[in-house]
Amino acid sequence: MTARFTFNNRVCVLTGATGGIGRQLAHLLAAEHARLILCGRREDALETLKAELPDKSVVGLCAGSLDDAVILDRLVAYGMEKQCSVLINLLGINQLADFTDMDGQAVNQLVRTNLVTPMQLTRRLLPVLTRQPTAMVTNIGSVFGHIGHPGYVAYCATKFGLRGFSEALRREVADTCVSVVHVEPRATKTAMNDGPARALNDALGNHEDEPAEVAGEILTAMRRRRPMTVLGWPERFFVSLNQILPGVVDKALRGKLAIVRRHLVARPAQTTSAPNRNR
Numbered sequence: 001m002t003a004r005f006t007f008n009n010r011v012c013v014l015t016g017a018t019g020g021i022g023r024q025l026a027h028l029l030a031a032e033h034a035r036l037i038l039c040g041r042r043e044d045a046l047e048t049l050k051a052e053l054p055d056k057s058v059v060g061l062c063a064g065s066l067d068d069a070v071i072l073d074r075l076v077a078y079g080m081e082k083q084c085s086v087l088i089n090l091l092g093i094n095q096l097a098d099f100t101d102m103d104g105q106a107v108n109q110l111v112r113t114n115l116v117t118p119m120q121l122t123r124r125l126l127p128v129l130t131r132q133p134t135a136m137v138t139n140i141g142s143v144f145g146h147i148g149h150p151g152y153v154a155y156c157a158t159k160f161g162l163r164g165f166s167e168a169l170r171r172e173v174a175d176t177c178v179s180v181v182h183v184e185p186r187a188t189k190t191a192m193n194d195g196p197a198r199a200l201n202d203a204l205g206n207h208e209d210e211p212a213e214v215a216g217e218i219l220t221a222m223r224r225r226r227p228m229t230v231l232g233w234p235e236r237f238f239v240s241l242n243q244i245l246p247g248v249v250d251k252a253l254r255g256k257l258a259i260v261r262r263h264l265v266a267r268p269a270q271t272t273s274a275p276n277r278n279r
């Protein structure tokens with residue numbers, strides 16, 4: 001049996017640290033005596049989190065959008081300087097919308113933040129990770145990376161992509177010291193679900209987990225080096241059903257389409273008729 005992965009004294013890069021799940025995970029990792037490099041867009045939220053954590057558990061803060069090459073370079077430099085052995089790609093954004101109503105910029109942003117940025121960060125940190133005795137890359141996907149859902153077309157595409165990235169990477173680094181762990185939460189009570197997304201979850205009867213619970217499940221998956229974890233029941237059942245009998249899930253979601261449509265956020269009316277390929 002493979003030994004449990006432990007965090008004592010390891011340098012862990014945690015993106016999305018200022019979010020609902022990220023803050024909880026930072027606390028759990030600090031309690032395991034990890035040394036954290038925390039990243040989020042909001043500097044004030046990072047400073048607040050650092051102040052809440054035990055002394056000396058935070059060895060670096062990286063504030064700003066990781067979609068920005070300067071911020072990404074800064075985080076990579078911290079990770080290399082501190083010899084990180086764990087990278088947790090937790091950052092993410094979402095938008096509940098009719099796909100044809102989304103503007104091109106919003107689609108690009110979702111793909112960039114949820115898929116391209118985690119891939120680039122992983123690619124840049126792998127050389128330092130592979131130099132450690134043992135190391136780990138953990139990607140946080142979503143149940144929507146296994147089940148395509150109306151209203152979340154672009155988000156689902158990014159999370160399906162992230163799952164493929166985790167699987168292929170795991171197989172490519174199988175002969176190195178790096179384990180690749182992929183965790184797929186279901187709906188969780190965080191800012192990501194504020195507003196219309198929460199109303200839709202209520203209307204569909206979707207359970208929302210507490211962020212502390214989800215962070216605990218992520219830590220467990222990492223300790224056990226589990227390649228793939230889907231959180232929640234009946235979501236795990238629907239993931240299997242969708243793989244074996246996708247037509248059944250098509251039919252079930254077709255029955256819910258009217259409810260989904262009532263909760264979609266309409267795009268403001270266009271003010272220009274100029275062609276824009278990116279729109």
Ligand SMILES: NC(=O)c1ccc[n+]([C@@H]2O[C@H](COP(=O)([O-])OP(=O)(O)OC[C@H]3O[C@@H](n4cnc5c(N)ncnc54)[C@H](OP(=O)(O)O)[C@@H]3O)[C@@H](O)[C@H]2O)c1
Nearest residue numbers: 016018019020021040041042065066091092142187188190
């Ligand atoms: N909540 C759910 O229902 C749910 C379900 C399944 C999967 N997930 C996944 O779980 C992860 C965490 O989500 P959450 O619920 O904790 O969401 P959240 O509370 O909205 O937190 C999102 C985090 O990502 C950071 N972030 C977003 N864009 C960024 C960028 N361009 N550069 C750097 N950081 C960026 C945010 O920074 P700031 O706070 O500083 O802006 C924040 O720390 C995401 O990958 C999400 O897709 C969430």
